[in-house]
Amino acid sequence: MNKIIEVEHLVKRFHQIVAVNDISFEVEEGEIFGFLGPNGAGKTTTINILCTLMKPTSGRVILAGFDVVRQQNQVRRSIGLVFQDPSLDIRLTALQNLNFHAFVYNIPRAVRRKRIEDVLRMVELWDRRKDAVRNYSGGMRRRLEIARGLLHYPKVLFLDEPTLGLDPQTRHHIWDYILDLRQRESITIFLTTHYMDEAAVADRIAIIDYGKIIALDTPDALKKRVGGDIVTLKTENDEAAIAEIRHHYSIDAQRDSEGLFFEVQNAEEFIPLLINNFNTEIHSISLRRPTLDDVFLKLTGHQIREEAGGDVAMRRQWAMRQARGQPGRFR
Amino acid sequence: MSNLRAMYIIWYRDLLNFWRNKGRLFASFIMPFLFLVIFGTGLSSSMFLLGQGAQGEGFNYIQFLFPGIVGMIVLFTAIMWGISIVWDREFGFLKEVLVAPISRTSVAIGKTLGGATIATIQGMVMLIFVPFVGVSLSLGQVLLLIGLMFIFACSVTAMGIFIASRIRTMETFQVVMQLLLFPMFFLSPALFPVQNLPSWLGALVRINPVSYGVDSFRQSILEPTVAMSDFRMSLFNHTMSIPEDILLVALFGIVMVFLAVRSFSTQE
Numbered sequence: 001m002n003k004i005i006e007v008e009h010l011v012k013r014f015h016q017i018v019a020v021n022d023i024s025f026e027v028e029e030g031e032i033f034g035f036l037g038p039n040g041a042g043k044t045t046t047i048n049i050l051c052t053l054m055k056p057t058s059g060r061v062i063l064a065g066f067d068v069v070r071q072q073n074q075v076r077r078s079i080g081l082v083f084q085d086p087s088l089d090i091r092l093t094a095l096q097n098l099n100f101h102a103f104v105y106n107i108p109r110a111v112r113r114k115r116i117e118d119v120l121r122m123v124e125l126w127d128r129r130k131d132a133v134r135n136y137s138g139g140m141r142r143r144l145e146i147a148r149g150l151l152h153y154p155k156v157l158f159l160d161e162p163t164l165g166l167d168p169q170t171r172h173h174i175w176d177y178i179l180d181l182r183q184r185e186s187i188t189i190f191l192t193t194h195y196m197d198e199a200a201v202a203d204r205i206a207i208i209d210y211g212k213i214i215a216l217d218t219p220d221a222l223k224k225r226v227g228g229d230i231v232t233l234k235t236e237n238d239e240a241a242i243a244e245i246r247h248h249y250s251i252d253a254q255r256d257s258e259g260l261f262f263e264v265q266n267a268e269e270f271i272p273l274l275i276n277n278f279n280t281e282i283h284s285i286s287l288r289r290p291t292l293d294d295v296f297l298k299l300t301g302h303q304i305r306e307e308a309g310g311d312v313a314m315r316r317q318w319a320m321r322q323a324r325g326q327p328g329r330f331r
Numbered sequence: 332m333s334n335l336r337a338m339y340i341i342w343y344r345d346l347l348n349f350w351r352n353k354g355r356l357f358a359s360f361i362m363p364f365l366f367l368v369i370f371g372t373g374l375s376s377s378m379f380l381l382g383q384g385a386q387g388e389g390f391n392y393i394q395f396l397f398p399g400i401v402g403m404i405v406l407f408t409a410i411m412w413g414i415s416i417v418w419d420r421e422f423g424f425l426k427e428v429l430v431a432p433i434s435r436t437s438v439a440i441g442k443t444l445g446g447a448t449i450a451t452i453q454g455m456v457m458l459i460f461v462p463f464v465g466v467s468l469s470l471g472q473v474l475l476l477i478g479l480m481f482i483f484a485c486s487v488t489a490m491g492i493f494i495a496s497r498i499r500t501m502e503t504f505q506v507v508m509q510l511l512l513f514p515m516f517f518l519s520p521a522l523f524p525v526q527n528l529p530s531w532l533g534a535l536v537r538i539n540p541v542s543y544g545v546d547s548f549r550q551s552i553l554e555p556t557v558a559m560s561d562f563r564m565s566l567f568n569h570t571m572s573i574p575e576d577i578l579l580v581a582l583f584g585i586v587m588v589f590l591a592v593r594s595f596s597t598q599e
């Protein structure tokens with residue numbers, strides 16, 4: 001496989017802030033590469049450098065064989081973007097916005113109209129195509145941005161939190177289209193997101209925090225790092241249950257508002273074993289596979305979206321303990 | 332070829348936006364109209380008759396003022412067109428343009444041509460006041476005037492774009508432009524004859540490129556009807572002709588286009 005993006009020791013500094021702190025990675029041609037990290041981690045800054053909108057402080061980036069600093073025009077010809085922030089001309093209609101894009105990217109006249117109709121139908125804006133974007137709702141604008149990003153078929157498509165603020169059904173629908181397009185046109189996708197389920201479509205994921213890549217692997221391999229499945233128990237007496245679990249299996253279970261939880265390998269086999277000789281009364285027991293959320297929590301000690309989930313404080317403490325012994329994590 | 336395409340689409344979008352906001356077109360006539368009607372009528376009724384016409388009659392202040400007001404609307408529209416860049420930055424559309432596979436040079440030139448076209452159209456609309464002012468224009472004069480307005484507008488638009496490309500917010504742009512615009516307008520022969528000014532003021536008028544633009548408009552509108560040789564701009568004791576005027580304007584414009592292009596190509 002060819003390397004379509006090569007990033008070496010990339011650094012971007014804004015005054016005192018180091019937004020991107022010496023990252024290196026490679027993206028294979030045709031791959032979906034995910035960038036996952038909390039607010040301010042440096043995802044958008046990285047994209048801005050990769051797409052020639054910003055100059056790196058230091059480091060080297062080669063995209064589709066071209067240097068993003070010295071061969072900007074060739075790089076620009078190879079890429080497409082859906083920006084995180086709005087970038088439509090709201091005074092124009094959807095059709096006028098798309099026509100501008102099609103013209104600028106030199107989409108042949110013969111296919112231009114068909115493609116514009118295709119993407120507008122996909123995001124369900126065909127009926128509103130002659131309305132000024134000014135009169136669109138937030139979600140409609142977002143959909144139009146995505147439609148525009150998919151209009152020309154670039155070698156590398158950057159999607160910066162593409163489906164932020166869209167309802168699940170629409171997200172699903174749009175992802176079907178993107179994945180299909182990628183197959184047909186063999187497009188490489190560089191994706192940033194906070195949504196764990198969205199990141200899961202990626203072939204490989206880089207987890208980025210404070211401008212550094214702290215893990216880079218396939219979603220499955222990353223999940224394996226959590227160390228097993230997550231078992232949640234509701235019991236008559238949590239104190240007793242914790243003591244009992246520690247005594248029998250040397251596992252430190254934690255408490256949160258849901259009850260007790262702990263990690264264990266092969267939980268399907270572990271649960272019957274546990275139930276068979278447990279003295280404390282168990283009300284309910286549940287088991288789930290680790291998600292990228294858990295991975296992130298484990299690696300960084302904080303949740304990707306602090307506002308998500310009501311038991312943040314408890315989970316955080318748990319995670320901090322799990323993450324102990326990894327130097328340089330907290331600052 | 333691809334540069335021409337790019338310039339065309341940038342220019343086209345500017346015109347599209349202008350056309351979709353036609354309301355602004357009318358609003359932008361209010362000030363020049365007030366100047367012309369109130370200022371012009373007021374002053375010409377109580378003041379001098381200027382010069383001696385070819386047939387022996389002079390011309391009144393409102394006739395003198397009219398080309399200055401044409402210059403005013405072209406100047407204001409052209410210089411303010413830079414705000415479209417600040418607007419694009421604020422609303423994010425500039426990113427779509429800057430990341431596109433088109434040269435920055437064609438973006439800057441396309442923007443300049445867009446703003447200049449719009450300013451010229453505004454100037455042409457002012458010509459509906461011609462009968463009210465009491466001058467007559469032949470077709471040849473109108474065509475000449477359109478050419479002059481366009482060159483003048485290109486120069487001024489390029490200046491606006493150069494400044495706008497360095498500015499991040501609308502408020503700053505407004506302030507900077509007010510600071511530039513009014514001196515450029517008042518220190519020109521738009522509102523009053525500049526022949527008998529004190530020398531310090533005369534010098535300021537002469538280094539202002541707007542003066543030569545306005546002078547060329549005035550000559551092309553009035554000269555055939557009335558002799559106005561006493562009211563032409565002069566530089567180093569040489570009375571300027573239309574080609575000389577517009578040459579100076581164009582030279583200024585070339586420098587501005589160059590600066591705008593350079594500033595644009597290093598945009599982040």
Ligand SMILES: Nc1ncnc2c1ncn2[C@@H]1O[C@H](COP(=O)(O)OP(=O)(O)OP(=O)(O)O)[C@@H](O)[C@H]1O
Nearest residue numbers: 014017019037038039040041042043044045046084
């Ligand atoms: N133009 C800029 N000037 C100064 N600081 C900046 C600039 N752009 C980004 N930063 C800083 O760089 C850091 C990384 O920002 P970036 O936008 O890359 O984060 P992100 O990972 O995309 O976050 P989010 O999930 O919120 O989009 C932040 O601390 C931000 O304040």
Ligand SMILES: [Mg+2]
Nearest residue numbers: 043044045084
């Ligand atoms: Mg971001």
